Amino acid sequence: KRLSSDDLIQPVFIKEDIDGTEEIESMPGILRYGKSSILREVESIVRSGVKTIALFPVVNSSKKDSKGSEATNKNNLMCESVRLIKESFPEVIIIADVALDPYTDHGHDGIIKNNYVDNELTLNILRSQSLVLAEAGADIIAPSDMMDGRIGKIRKALDKEGHEMVQILSYAVKYASSFYGPFRDAVGSKGLLKGDKKNYQMDFRNSDEAIREVALDIKEGADMVMVKPGMPYLDIIKTVKDNFKIPVLAYQVSGEYSLLSNSIKKGLIDKNSVLESLISFKRAGANAIVSYYADRISDLIK
Ligand code: PBG
Numbered sequence: 528k529r530l531s532s533d534d535l536i537q538p539v540f541i542k543e544d545i546d547g548t549e550e551i552e553s554m555p556g557i558l559r560y561g562k563s564s565i566l567r568e569v570e571s572i573v574r575s576g577v578k579t580i581a582l583f584p585v586v587n588s589s590k591k592d593s594k595g596s597e598a599t600n601k602n603n604l605m606c607e608s609v610r611l612i613k614e615s616f617p618e619v620i621i622i623a624d625v626a627l628d629p630y631t632d633h634g635h636d637g638i639i640k641n642n643y644v645d646n647e648l649t650l651n652i653l654r655s656q657s658l659v660l661a662e663a664g665a666d667i668i669a670p671s672d673m674m675d676g677r678i679g680k681i682r683k684a685l686d687k688e689g690h691e692m693v694q695i696l697s698y699a700v701k702y703a704s705s706f707y708g709p710f711r712d713a714v715g716s717k718g719l720l721k722g723d724k725k726n727y728q729m730d731f732r733n734s735d736e737a738i739r740e741v742a743l744d745i746k747e748g749a750d751m752v753m754v755k756p757g758m759p760y761l762d763i764i765k766t767v768k769d770n771f772k773i774p775v776l777a778y779q780v781s782g783e784y785s786l787l788s789n790s791i792k793k794g795l796i797d798k799n800s801v802l803e804s805l806i807s808f809k810r811a812g813a814n815a816i817v818s819y820y821a822d823r824i825s826d827l828i829k
Contacts, residue, residue, distance in 0.1 A: 529809070539580050582622070584629050598656040621667070627672065629715075
């Protein structure tokens with residue numbers, strides 16, 4: 528198997544009210560970008576040969592509430608950034624994350640009722656969030672919230688509002704994982720999060736459930752599916768790829784990134800380990816890989 532720049536997707540953290548960039552302590556080498564620096568970063572990603580980015584917002588805590596209301600504001604950080612990037616780089620494919628965790632004051636992906644994230648209450652907000660993102664120009668809407676039934680609801684809303692061409696990348700198989708730690712730090716939901724996400728994310732002991740989740744999402748209209756985390760779940764990537772004729776994406780998540788980066792920095796492992804890890808996704812059957820190393824590896828292999 529070979530890896531090409533077309534296989535790689537770069538996650539990008541955007542943050543309001545910062546000048547320039549900000550380092551992320553838990554993810555050495557990854558930055559948060561403000562309005563004044565985001566275009567330069569996108570330009571550098573484009574120069575590396577990577578054509579697709581996945582945007583994640585770091586929202587001011589003053590804008591967070593229990594319902595994640597800011598998610599549906601058509602002038603929020605995500606929507607403004609999508610417009611800004613598309614103006615200068617219309618050819619860049621933008622994947623917009625759909626979930627409430629960057630916007631809630633409790634750090635969960637949905638609305639809480641009786642101590643649990645409530646599926647039905649959350650669906651309506653996700654629908655509006657998807658519409659404002661599509662309206663702003665996002666090419667791909669990526670629900671990472673793991674509520675049941677959201678793909679169908681979002682697809683219907685997009686079609687009704689004239690966004691038939693907007694694709695849906697469903698995080699169909701997302702495990703409740705300890706490997707997301709640095710990401711939660713990066714988007715500022717870590718300190719806020721109470722409890723865990725096990726009532727909506729999958730139990731890592733299950734593999735058959737992955738097949739059921741993907742089948743449901745395809746039926747509801749998903750164009751592509753994501754398996755997440757990556758390396759500890761190569762078996763799941765292969766199972767999904769073997770069972771369905773649909774593009775399967777893999778996410779090399781923040782914890783995987785930090786493990787590799789820290790070990791490379793300490794000289795414990797060689798930096799070729801990064802390429803090796805990414806090729807393993809291809810071997811397992813992934814059609815594309817979201818990785819914090821995307822632009823750097825693309826620079827290396829192009
Ligand atoms: C939540 C979300 C998470 C990630 C992307 N979207 C973490 C979580 O479920 O808490 C993790 C990505 C990573 O670890 O790199 N909507």
